[in-house]
Amino acid sequence: MELIKDGKRLDGRAPDELRPIKIEAGPLSRADGSCYLEWGGNKVMAAVYGPKEAVPRHIQDSSKAVINAKYNMAAFSVDDRKRPGPDRRSREISKIASEALENVILTEMFPRAMIDVCIEVLDAEAGTRCAGITAAAVALADAGIPMRDIPVACAAGKVDGVVVLDLVGEEDKKGDADLPVAIAPRNEDILLLQMDGHMTPAEFDEALELALKGCREISELQKEALLKKYKTTEGE
């Protein structure tokens, strides 16, 4: 099957075009901060609880807060029902997401505390870790957690030998490479970087530049979502 035809991708996008993205800050009542994000066919809810006392006690750090992100997929979010509960893939994503978010949070302000970041994937169509981190960052800001920056994530990749932005289902399965990236947008420091597949160094440079371009666009949407929530609250 051809993944790119006449310069257009399966879903009609140009190689450097993102799927449609919708971000809502603070939809949940119980959480300290929350975010609902739709990114193409992905639907993700993120919630933040804390800072609160870290339990069990042995995980406490006397110099800073512990960031505990949990990435979880709903049983109904994928083609064949996923058995509930963490597997090796979701544990790995939880770990790298925690580390990426920890980088920007002023953890030294909250010794012995922990901040829980729950990322629930409700509907999955490739790129859920980027969607999850992007949503988690908005939820952290909504919770009022002091941060140096609001992280943002986006993937680039290669399909049919062409470097493209934001891979969709079939491209992810049959493509040549996938490169998810998370950055702190103000200085564009890289907080998360993974790759699988096959790219030349030149293709990598091109893909990374494309992923950064995607991150910049999404970063604006994150800020808009937060401004929208707090502007509305002010007006009421």
Next chain:
Amino acid sequence: MGISCVKRDYLYRLAKEGKRPDGRAFDEYRPIEIERGIINMAEGSAKVKIGNTTVIAGIKMGIGEPYPDTPEQGAMSTAAELIPLASPDFESGPPRADAIELSRVVDRGIRESGFIQLDKLCIEPGEKVWIVFIDIHILDYDGNLFDACSLAASAALMNAKIPNERFELGEDAPMPLDDPPISCTFVKYNGVIVVDPLLDEDEVAEARYTVAIDKNGDIRAMQKGLSGSFTVEEIKNSINNARVISKSIRKLLEG
């Protein structure tokens, strides 16, 4: 986690005056919102809001072997996840007793009302049948998960299609369904019984009672929970209230 003494006293005092924290009457339900078909990957799905309480149910179907005692019937399985996203009191890990009770009460209402026509989900008798997985994700916990989960499960089933195409069995077909059960939950605290408890009411509750009512107003499943007790009279009154309330919820679900 338990509730503070101040809050408990406040709820008790209100109850004595015939009031609830959100101003509802004891037999008054919160507004309900149902959104259908929200998950692309699921065979059927629904998001239900009762007040602030928000849950999503998704239906997935697979092919498996029937149980030996029902070789010509499909099977169903219900799981409710009390994920930490929904409340600071929920923890990740294997389901705790309260999540298991919740799943089983939702399952019982659907199973005992014959809502899913399992005999129509047989592919090859004794060999291959459809298995219906009902998975419920709690997103925001503000009380009364029993009714929210039951309603979401029913709405998701009514939105579901048998995924024949994906399994190369021909065209997708509608889910064979009968009339849905409507679940109605009451809690008792400080001598009063209220329907559709808020989170704070759930937390001070001494006893809880859930009843599933069918289209004719008959009872299809019940569950009494927590360590407090009800009198026979209280149970009978609750059933009568549930029969009235379930009519308007049914309209919303079938509408």
